[in-house]
Amino acid sequence: MRRSRPFWRLTPAERQVWDAYPSGAWVDLRTGDAARDDPAGGAGWGRARTVRAELIVALLLGAHPARAGQVAGLRLAGARIVGSVNLSDATITTKLHLLSCHLSGVVSLTDATVRGVRFRGCDIHRIRAARCTVDGLFELDACTVRAGVRLDNAHVTGQLRLARSRLHAPDGPQTATESFKEDKSRPFTDAEKRERGWDQNHWALWAGGLTVDGGAFCRDMRTVGGLRMIGARFNSGLYLQRAVIKANGPHAVYADHMQASSVEFSAGFTAEGTVRMRGARVAGVLSFDMAVLDADDRCLHLSHMQVDELILRPSSARGEVNLGYTRVGVLLDHPEAYPGHVRLNGATFESLRGDMTPADRLSWVSRDPEGYRPQPYEQLAAWYRKIGHDPEARGVLLAKQRARRATRRVPGRIAGYLLDVVVGYGHRPWLAGVWFALLLAAGTAVFATHPPAQVGLDERRIFHPFPYTLDLLVPVSVFEQRGAWEPVGWTQWLANVLIASGWILATALIAGGTRVLRPSNTS
Numbered sequence: 001m002r003r004s005r006p007f008w009r010l011t012p013a014e015r016q017v018w019d020a021y022p023s024g025a026w027v028d029l030r031t032g033d034a035a036r037d038d039p040a041g042g043a044g045w046g047r048a049r050t051v052r053a054e055l056i057v058a059l060l061l062g063a064h065p066a067r068a069g070q071v072a073g074l075r076l077a078g079a080r081i082v083g084s085v086n087l088s089d090a091t092i093t094t095k096l097h098l099l100s101c102h103l104s105g106v107v108s109l110t111d112a113t114v115r116g117v118r119f120r121g122c123d124i125h126r127i128r129a130a131r132c133t134v135d136g137l138f139e140l141d142a143c144t145v146r147a148g149v150r151l152d153n154a155h156v157t158g159q160l161r162l163a164r165s166r167l168h169a170p171d172g173p174q175t176a177t178e179s180f181k182e183d184k185s186r187p188f189t190d191a192e193k194r195e196r197g198w199d200q201n202h203w204a205l206w207a208g209g210l211t212v213d214g215g216a217f218c219r220d221m222r223t224v225g226g227l228r229m230i231g232a233r234f235n236s237g238l239y240l241q242r243a244v245i246k247a248n249g250p251h252a253v254y255a256d257h258m259q260a261s262s263v264e265f266s267a268g269f270t271a272e273g274t275v276r277m278r279g280a281r282v283a284g285v286l287s288f289d290m291a292v293l294d295a296d297d298r299c300l301h302l303s304h305m306q307v308d309e310l311i312l313r314p315s316s317a318r319g320e321v322n323l324g325y326t327r328v329g330v331l332l333d334h335p336e337a338y339p340g341h342v343r344l345n346g347a348t349f350e351s352l353r354g355d356m357t358p359a360d361r362l363s364w365v366s367r368d369p370e371g372y373r374p375q376p377y378e379q380l381a382a383w384y385r386k387i388g389h390d391p392e393a394r395g396v397l398l399a400k401q402r403a404r405r406a407t408r409r410v411p412g413r414i415a416g417y418l419l420d421v422v423v424g425y426g427h428r429p430w431l432a433g434v435w436f437a438l439l440l441a442a443g444t445a446v447f448a449t450h451p452p453a454q455v456g457l458d459e460r461r462i463f464h465p466f467p468y469t470l471d472l473l474v475p476v477s478v479f480e481q482r483g484a485w486e487p488v489g490w491t492q493w494l495a496n497v498l499i500a501s502g503w504i505l506a507t508a509l510i511a512g513g514t515r516v517l518r519p520s521n522t523s
Contacts, residue, residue, distance in 0.1 A: 030078030039123035042102020053083035159214035169225025247273025295319035443469030
């Protein structure tokens with residue numbers, strides 16, 4: 001008996017698709033001419049290459065079941081598909097594979113469950129696959145999507161492939177089903193929505209809550225509009241080598257609280273806008289090696305992250321870098337990674353590698369836009385001590401005290417300058433020895449030519465300028481020369497200066513030593 005079908009009038013192209021579906025055979029409507037087969041011009045393809053979206057939907061929903069012993073599937077190349085492919089809420093047990101097709105409508109997989117979806121070299125108006133479950137491969141290889149891709153809260157058990165794709169943010173206003181549900185008592189402005197990532201028209205890829213069990217391969221992808229991946233999980237990694245992301249607003253990538261085994265923004269990856277991954281967790285490598293980062297305000301917002309290895313070696317960067325409160329296992333970087341301000345307060349790291357000299361590191365910890373922060377200095381000094389570089393650690397702590405001095409009032413600054421000049425805040429105690437030697441030499445020379453008068457004349461004494469000067473400098477008289485001789489004339493002032501200098505040197509040594517030995521959290 002002849003099977004019934006919902007379409008009695010089929011074009012020749014549709015008839016081929018209908019007949020091929022039960023066996024999963026390919027239907028190729030291409031001409032072989034590359035220019036004529038370009039799906040960007042598919043709107044002009046005639047009736048011979050036109051297939052209605054309703055037919056594709058009907059077949060995938062079981063209108064023409066598979067033949068016994070065969071696996072059904074829709075495999076179509078070089079077709080102009082008119083209308084929207086609406087498979088929302090459906091359960092599809094066969095695969096959909098389109099090659100070099102032109103789809104003028106929306107491909108809707110919202111809340112659907114599908115076996116596998118492959119679009120290669122297609123020109124598509126829009127894809128909506130929120131909360132979709134793909135039990136296999138979801139591929140948009142070398143495709144152009146004109147009005148964005150929605151994958152929020154979708155689950156892909158296989159791989160996600162967006163390699164060589166071209167994604168554009170939506171052009172028109174949001175639909176009622178996609179609008180942001182704001183607080184009616186205080187409506188947000190368009191600018192506030194863009195800043196918070198709530199405006200879907202702002203994003204080429206809207207994928208908050210997406211889970212991909214296989215790798216997510218987005219190499220050589222180009223977008224006009226950002227990538228929104230808040231809370232996404234990439235269990236086998238996210239790879240965006242050579243991708244170019246041009247933001248329509250402040251953020252090129254918005255991936256707060258994302259989780260991934262590894263993330264590659266490398267090998268020519270370009271972001272025109274902020275790459276934001278606040279609170280993200282990367283169990284392996286997060287790499288910006290040879291990336292181009294360009295933002296007016298902040299090029300990298302990586303605060304509150306946990307990452308095993310962070311590679312910050314971009315070929316070009318412009319903007320602020322925020323690593324505040326981030327925990328890094330290994331940080332591999334170079335000075336060009338920090339072109340502007342650097343936020344490091346609360347950041348911790350286990351190992352530092354790369355081309356940063358101690359001077360570069362000092363500049364690195366001192367460029368917080370909010371001013372002096374003690375923790376980055378302490379963290380850097382602790383790391384230098386950990387690897388046995390005590391001189392570098394002392395240099396960092398000295399720089400910390402100098403930066404702190406600028407935040408104090410005038411008396412504190414004066415005392416700080418004195419401690420710095422005399423003993424380097426206790427981190428350069430040898431300076432006190434230098435000052436002591438200079439004062440001792442000067443006093444010895446002066447008193448050798450201008451000897452003091454003897455105090456008591458009952459016994460004859462021989463004056464020696466060196467022990468006399470030394471006795472003046474030492475706070476407690478050791479050689480009993482200070483009471484036996486009385487300076488005369490202007491040398492009285494020199495004697496008083498030497499006595500005062502001795503007390504100052506001793507006090508500075510004690511204060512500096514106390515500052516070094518006491519717990520750092522009190523400084």
